Every structure is written in C-alpha cells, then in structure tokens.
Amino acid sequence: MTTSLTDLAEMLLDAARRAGADGADAIVASGRSVMIDVRAGQLEQAVRAEGRDLGLRVLIGQRQADVSSSDARPETIDALAERAVAMAREAPEDPHIGLADPAQLAQERDSAALELADPADEPSGETLQARAACAEEAALAVEGVSQVQSAIAAHERSEIAQAISNGFRGSYGRTSNHVGCTAIAGAGAGMERDHDSDTRIFDADLRDAAGIGRRAGERAAERLGARRPPTGAWPVLFDERISGSLIGHLVGAANGAAVARGASWLRDRLGEPVLPETLSLIEDPHRPRVSGSRAFDGEGLATRRRAIVENGVLTGWLLDLASARKLGMAPTGNGKRGLSGPPSPGRWNVALTQGAADRDELLAQMGTGLLVTSMIGATINPNTGDYSRGAAGFWVDNGQIAYPVNECTIAGSLPDFLRRITPANDARTWLSSVVPSLLVEGLTLAGE
Known part of the structure; x- marks a missing residue:
C-alpha cells in the first residue's frame, strides 16, 4: 500500500x-x-x-x-x-x-x-x-x-x-x-x-x-526592421507584459530578510511615500484560481489580505518568523518553505491600483518616447535602487507607434521614478501579479 x-x-x-x-x-x-x-x-x-x-x-x-x-x-x-x-x-x-x-x-x-x-x-x-x-x-x-x-x-x-x-x-x-x-x-x-x-x-x-x-x-x-532609438531623456511606457517587473523590484526591496540585512533601498522608508498617492499595492493570497494563493504559509501561519503600499505610503514588510524577530515585528504570513532550505520571506498575489486610461490613451499622453515590450538582463543596485536594463519595443512619435526598436538601455533611479508612474487600465486580472502598463516620465535612454 x-x-x-x-x-x-x-x-x-x-x-x-x-x-x-x-x-x-x-x-x-x-x-x-x-x-x-x-x-x-x-x-x-x-x-x-x-x-x-x-x-x-x-x-x-x-x-x-x-x-x-x-x-x-x-x-x-x-x-x-x-x-x-x-x-x-x-x-x-x-x-x-x-x-x-x-x-x-x-x-x-x-x-x-x-x-x-x-x-x-x-x-x-x-x-x-x-x-x-x-x-x-x-x-x-x-x-x-x-x-x-x-x-x-x-x-x-x-x-x-x-x-x-x-x-x-x-x-x-x-x-x-x-x-x-x-x-x-x-x-x-x-x-x-x-x-x-x-x-x-x-x-x-x-x-x-x-x-x-x-x-x-x-x-x-511587428518587430521586423527594428533599429536603435535616439539617446536622451524620454518618457517610457512599460507594456503590461513587463510592467510587473517594476513592481516586482519594489516588492523585492520590501522583503524582510533584505531589510534586516540592511541590503534594501527601502530599509529606512517605512511609513514614507514610495508610489503616487493615488496608488496602492495590495497583497491578497485568497484569490480563487490564482497561482500565488495560499491558505497558510510555509511555517503554518495564516495568510491574509493586506496593503503593502496604501495610498502611496509603504506600510509594511514581507516577514517570515526569523526576519520578524530580527526586526522586532510581527510576522506577516509570508514564510515560504522549500524542500532543501529554511523558510524565507516571499510574496503571494499582488495587485496595483489600475488607472482610468487605456494603453493607447497613455501613448497619446506620452507623445514621443519609448514603448517597452521586452527587457533583457537587469542591473538593480539593492542598496540604492539604481536601475539599468536592456530593452526593446517601439518608438512612439506624436502618440503613434512609428517603428520597432531594439538594442537600447533604460536607466534611472527606481525609488525616484516609481513615485512618477501613471498606470493604465489593462492589467490581466487572472495573474498572480496584476499590474497594468505603466508610464514613467524622464528616463535616460541609451540608443543611437
């Protein structure tokens, strides 16, 4: 048997x-x-x-x-x-x-x-x-x-x-x-x-x-004939396909283990604005038919719906038992347990407040800039949030897609430009990470 x-x-x-x-x-x-x-x-x-x-x-x-x-x-x-x-x-x-x-x-x-x-x-x-x-x-x-x-x-x-x-x-x-x-x-x-x-x-x-x-x-x-975009400071619209990576960097910086080590650019920002005041980031591990849902975490604690960011303000960390004890705080039910390692903090389902405009309306608002549909590699300084990534997508002129682009690099300060994001309303609600397209003004673009 x-x-x-x-x-x-x-x-x-x-x-x-x-x-x-x-x-x-x-x-x-x-x-x-x-x-x-x-x-x-x-x-x-x-x-x-x-x-x-x-x-x-x-x-x-x-x-x-x-x-x-x-x-x-x-x-x-x-x-x-x-x-x-x-x-x-x-x-x-x-x-x-x-x-x-x-x-x-x-x-x-x-x-x-x-x-x-x-x-x-x-x-x-x-x-x-x-x-x-x-x-x-x-x-x-x-x-x-x-x-x-x-x-x-x-x-x-x-x-x-x-x-x-x-x-x-x-x-x-x-x-x-x-x-x-x-x-x-x-x-x-x-x-x-x-x-x-x-x-x-x-x-x-x-x-x-x-x-x-x-x-x-x-x-x-659609990508045929891609070329490098002009170098300079331009607005960038992160397509919904990859916008979740920006919020993923924010959630990663809120990991209690990183905060306890002092290896997070969010370490001194609890209770401070990290997103526009109209936006909240909600963790909800109880959404049916979603991959990041759990009734309990890897340490047997109850999971719960909560705001990681509320009205733009960072309200808490992702804490397992050990990181909570290090920080003198209560655990948040975010302990993840693998087969060959001790528990560590991890996230469940997260959702960012969606905006009122669709992606085309944000393109029109952007005027001239870059629509990013894919990203390559990542250089994120965990202590400062300095951000640099390879990107490809489409150059936008007067609110309209003009031509495909590749072989360019986007750079900026993640803590700074997260405060300036404008969300669309196109997030796929069945995903574990519900994040719409995000418009960011004034990023540094290295192309031609």
Missing part, C-alpha cells in the same frame, strides 16, 4: 524526535507532469515526469539544519533525520530561528475555496499535441513569420503536505495548464523573435491555442 504524503510527513517528524531534535518541520511533495513540444507539425519532444520528494528541517536549541531526499523508505527517513540532527549540532547558533508558537498557527487550513486544483481529468497527450500544433500553425500563418522556435502545451499536478512539531498539519493540491509559442520573423541578421503564452490552474480557463500562436506570430512580425 502506498504511504500517503501526510503519513510520510509524520514519519519524518517521528524520526527527527527519535534522533534527538528539539523541534522539526517536514514537507512532502509529489507531482506528475507532461510536456509536448511540436515542430513543423510533428512531435518534437514528449516528456512525462513523476516524482516524490521529502524535506526535513530540524532544530537543536538555536541551531538548525535542512536535508532532503526522494527516497521514502523508513530506513532512509531514519538516516535522513540522524544526518540532519548531526548537521544541526555543528551549525552556528542563530537567535532568531524557531518554530511558531501554537497560538500563531493558522486555524483555517482548508484550501478548497481557493480552487488551486482542477478536478477535471488530465488532458491526454493527444490533446496537448493538438494544442501545440494549433499554436504553431496559427503562428506560421502570420505574414512575415519564417519559423516557429517552439510550440508547447503542458499539464502538471502536484500535492503538498506539511507537518510541524508545534502541532501544525496542512495539505493542498495544485494544477497548472500551459500553452506557449515562440515565433521568428524575417531571415538572417534581420530575424526577430517574440512569444505569447497562457498558464492557468483550470484547463477550461486557458486561452485558445490558435489565438496564442497568432499573437506570438504578430508580435514577432
């Missing part, structure tokens, strides 16, 4: 106790996935994977150690726990580590309302191949597209169980369904590439594969 994930987590805790641990937490995950890649109308690759992994953290006083394995035999679990305890005894002391008090633990642990797992049957390999082929065919039908680099359809299902020696027990399932296409337009040195994709928890929510392929082809063809 196959041992359940919950039983395996209990076996890990029991083994840790026998080995001499003062406390322990265990996580067990199992999953299966299938990915189909089509090229030239034929099956290019079919990958099916199944696995089960175990992670154990043990605490000896103020010392800890983490171990992981894919072997669930009882003798292996005992050896794993013994090894973890031996490692912990040799680890340096950390006054801030420790499990949650029982009173801190989440009371609501049922994830059913979040709809994180699609109850429908797994799509067949034939269905996935047909989706990938449909996306490829639609991309190739776009004028100017010379080839399709990849057309992929995939499905994944996983189960996770957590058990902690302070009494916490929790489990949930997850599914993910994906269709993606990357098209290439033109030939030789003039080739341009772009893509489109969709990933949903419920298979029925996926966008049409033909529409994904067609949009990938259109995006690639």
Whole structure:
C-alpha cells in the first residue's frame, strides 16, 4: 500500500524526535507532469515526469539544519533525520530561528475555496499535441513569420503536505495548464523573435491555442526592421507584459530578510511615500484560481489580505518568523518553505491600483518616447535602487507607434521614478501579479 504524503510527513517528524531534535518541520511533495513540444507539425519532444520528494528541517536549541531526499523508505527517513540532527549540532547558533508558537498557527487550513486544483481529468497527450500544433500553425500563418522556435502545451499536478512539531498539519493540491509559442520573423541578421503564452490552474480557463500562436506570430512580425532609438531623456511606457517587473523590484526591496540585512533601498522608508498617492499595492493570497494563493504559509501561519503600499505610503514588510524577530515585528504570513532550505520571506498575489486610461490613451499622453515590450538582463543596485536594463519595443512619435526598436538601455533611479508612474487600465486580472502598463516620465535612454 502506498504511504500517503501526510503519513510520510509524520514519519519524518517521528524520526527527527527519535534522533534527538528539539523541534522539526517536514514537507512532502509529489507531482506528475507532461510536456509536448511540436515542430513543423510533428512531435518534437514528449516528456512525462513523476516524482516524490521529502524535506526535513530540524532544530537543536538555536541551531538548525535542512536535508532532503526522494527516497521514502523508513530506513532512509531514519538516516535522513540522524544526518540532519548531526548537521544541526555543528551549525552556528542563530537567535532568531524557531518554530511558531501554537497560538500563531493558522486555524483555517482548508484550501478548497481557493480552487488551486482542477478536478477535471488530465488532458491526454493527444490533446496537448493538438494544442501545440494549433499554436504553431496559427503562428506560421502570420505574414512575415519564417519559423516557429517552439510550440508547447503542458499539464502538471502536484500535492503538498506539511507537518510541524508545534502541532501544525496542512495539505493542498495544485494544477497548472500551459500553452506557449515562440515565433521568428524575417531571415538572417534581420530575424526577430517574440512569444505569447497562457498558464492557468483550470484547463477550461486557458486561452485558445490558435489565438496564442497568432499573437506570438504578430508580435514577432511587428518587430521586423527594428533599429536603435535616439539617446536622451524620454518618457517610457512599460507594456503590461513587463510592467510587473517594476513592481516586482519594489516588492523585492520590501522583503524582510533584505531589510534586516540592511541590503534594501527601502530599509529606512517605512511609513514614507514610495508610489503616487493615488496608488496602492495590495497583497491578497485568497484569490480563487490564482497561482500565488495560499491558505497558510510555509511555517503554518495564516495568510491574509493586506496593503503593502496604501495610498502611496509603504506600510509594511514581507516577514517570515526569523526576519520578524530580527526586526522586532510581527510576522506577516509570508514564510515560504522549500524542500532543501529554511523558510524565507516571499510574496503571494499582488495587485496595483489600475488607472482610468487605456494603453493607447497613455501613448497619446506620452507623445514621443519609448514603448517597452521586452527587457533583457537587469542591473538593480539593492542598496540604492539604481536601475539599468536592456530593452526593446517601439518608438512612439506624436502618440503613434512609428517603428520597432531594439538594442537600447533604460536607466534611472527606481525609488525616484516609481513615485512618477501613471498606470493604465489593462492589467490581466487572472495573474498572480496584476499590474497594468505603466508610464514613467524622464528616463535616460541609451540608443543611437
């Protein structure tokens, strides 16, 4: 009889106790996935994977150690726990580590309302191949597209169980369904590439594969003839496809571990304006059918809806137990726990206030400048927020797209220009990061 994930987590805790641990937490995950890649109308690759992994953290006083394995035999679990305890005894002391008090633990642990797992049957390999082929065919039908680099359809299902020696027990399932296409337009040195994709928890929510392929082809063809834009100080409109990266840098700077180390440009700005006063950034881990939703975090604490930024003002950090203790604050239920490492702060779903104008209206407002649709690399100074990234997109003249551009660099001070952003109203509300296109005035652009 196959041992359940919950039983395996209990076996890990029991083994840790026998080995001499003062406390322990265990996580067990199992999953299966299938990915189909089509090229030239034929099956290019079919990958099916199944696995089960175990992670154990043990605490000896103020010392800890983490171990992981894919072997669930009882003798292996005992050896794993013994090894973890031996490692912990040799680890340096950390006054801030420790499990949650029982009173801190989440009371609501049922994830059913979040709809994180699609109850429908797994799509067949034939269905996935047909989706990938449909996306490829639609991309190739776009004028100017010379080839399709990849057309992929995939499905994944996983189960996770957590058990902690302070009494916490929790489990949930997850599914993910994906269709993606990357098209290439033109030939030789003039080739341009772009893509489109969709990933949903419920298979029925996926966008049409033909529409994904067609949009990938259109995006690639639109980039033909790209050249460098003029150098100077120009307004920049970050398209909704990539605008989330700007807010991601802000959320990353609000990570409690970085703040506690002093390695964040936000470290002294709690209670100060970091966005325009009309904007708020809301974290909501309870949105149904969204990948970043959780009923409880990796330390057994309840997750909750809250404002990270409210009316432009930074109101709090993302805190796990250890970083909260370092900062002398209460944890926020943002502890994320992997299989082979201790908990650390992480974000759940975030949403930025949307504006009243659509993207075209912001282009008209911008007048002349750069519309960015893709970015390459990143140089972000974590202490100062100095920002520099490679970019590509379209040059805008008198509010209208004039020609495609590439090989340019955008630079500025992230703390400064986040205070000047103007949002559109085009965010995709089903994503974990709901961020519309963002207009920023006066960035430095290095092109020709």
